[in-house]
Amino acid sequence: MIHVSEFKDLSQLTIHKVGNSANEEPLLCSKAPLQLEDETIAQLLITYFIQPFTNVAEFFRFYHEADLQLNEIFQYCRRIFTDQNEFQEQSVNIAKHLYKHSTHPKVKGGELYIAYFSKCQVDGEEVAAIGIFKSENRDTYLKVFLSDENYQVNYEDGININKLDKGCLIFNTEEDNGYKVSIVDSISKQTEAVYWKDAFLQVQRREDSYHQTETAVNMCKQFIHNKLPTEYEMDRVDQVDLLNKSAAYFKEKEQFQLEDFAQEVLGHPDAIASFKEYRNEYQQTYQQEIPDEFEISAPAVKKQQKVFKSILKLDRNFHIYIHGNREMIERGFDEATNLNYYKLMFENET
Template sequence: MIHVADTNNLSQLAIHKVGNAGQEEPLILSPSNLNLDDETVANLLLNYFIQPFVKNAEYFHFTHDADIELNEIYKYCSLIFDDKDQFHEQSIHIAKHLYKSSTHPKIKGGELYIVYFDNCQVDGEEMEAVGIFKSETKDTYLKVFLQQDNYGVNYDDGININKLDKGCLVFNTKRDEGYKVSIVDSISKQNEAIYWKDAFLQVQRLEDSYHQTETAVTMCKEFIQNHLPNQYEMNKADQIDLLNKSAAYFKENEQFEMDEFAQNVFGHEDAVASFRSYKEQFQKDFRLDVPDEFDISAPAVKRNQKDFKSVLKLDKNFHVYIHGDRDKIERGYDELTNMQYYKLYFESES
């Protein structure tokens, strides 16, 4: 959980205009910090910057192939943490670095906000943070106003304070490991958005319990849905039963233990051995590390619960939601109609 409760903790703010360098759009640098004298504006900005991060439990860290000190954003943030008087100078360097990274033809120009937070609460700990935020999308707003004895309507373009396009919070902790970093990118699925995380920030996900849980959930889903059916005769109801057992394990346990999970979910020794073998191949194929034991992250389980789908789709006529007892559903074939069927057993309906 990330939280900044007081606008007094938003101690410094610089705004620069960063265009698309590839399109020869300008880079406009402000000569000084912005004075936040209006408390209403300060509160609106604080909500705009922080709200998208509140429920973000996924963290990254700065990286570099040769030396972490050569990562530009890591270096500029370190100089700010060492000396707050360098804030504005380093905010200019950050803006210039973003400008050099903005060469893809679809990257939109926009305002870049660099913020220094005196006190930011992260997962129960209080620390300093540097925020880097970019607004790219402009919305059109109607203005209704009273003009003499009648109303008039006009419009203007502005920033939607409920939608942050891109953001990054760098927390002053784990400096030797590349800091603890949280990221927001509202258009991250588009190719041109890769520049924010990879070219500009150069970050990788932290190998923490969140990442380990998320990776394990993906691995288990892939094994049940794609690998097991190639080895054993399984129908969709059997797969859903295994997905339900997997979901229950992640929800009910605080720690993942590979052997315990495999025995609880798959039971049969051949399937357990197949899962162990698949885990090794999964790690090699995706260059990921899935420890045999790790703490289960509840936020990661909640975010990825959609992976454990319990819906059995039958043609275009029926969706059957299977939440438990696999023994109460039977599959068969009817020779008269030349169709397959499921038989459901229940005590009451509602």
């Protein structure tokens, strides 16, 4: 995980203005890095840049479909890591590269900040890091001040330091694999935002425990939802029960083991054989490997909690949340009303 307190040395910072090239907006590049003499401003900038990453646990890496060396941002960052005197020149190259990819009609122009942190920590390792941050939206602030013994009100246009629009941290580790890269994008769900991660940065997710956990969780959910009901007579209560058991496994275990999971959650030999077959099908379909054993990532499990929905939706009248003992709920059919029903058994009502 990334913490603001671990970024203490903002040694270089430069700012460029990157417009939308398709809209004929200009690219304006600074001639030299910013001189940060005020410690308060430096700390505010560090908070502005790093705070959005504190809840981000997944990492990416630079790649290129032909050869990693052809990834332009990877090359610019490598030159900076090799020689800090290259910082300003390569920051301009980064700005030009972003400008080239800022062609979608909805992409907003904004300030591009390139920062160099000489010391920071990632996963317990102290390394240098390069930050690439973009602010696209501006806010209006009220300014209350004293003038001639009377308070006055005015307004200013500025950047909200609690709302970084786009950011990327590149850590100087694992260079041969495309570095360790963390990304934030406040509008990532919008199609025009794809240019930041896919076109500008060209990154792909690292095959680490976070990625493995997330992939395994999705595979297990799809197996229970889609595969099992086609092979066995299962009602929704049984499906929810298996989802609860799966969720408990990922929350309570530190290590995922395929055999262990199959025995604990599924139990039946035929279901276990079907699960292993489905794992192979899933890997081929989605081109994602799920090892027999890997370390379970707690942040990935937390993010994927919504996958294990233990809810029965009955028409538009009722939602039943099932969290525990499968034996405490029974399904039946009432011939008098020609309707299905559930019988719930409990000891105490709160």
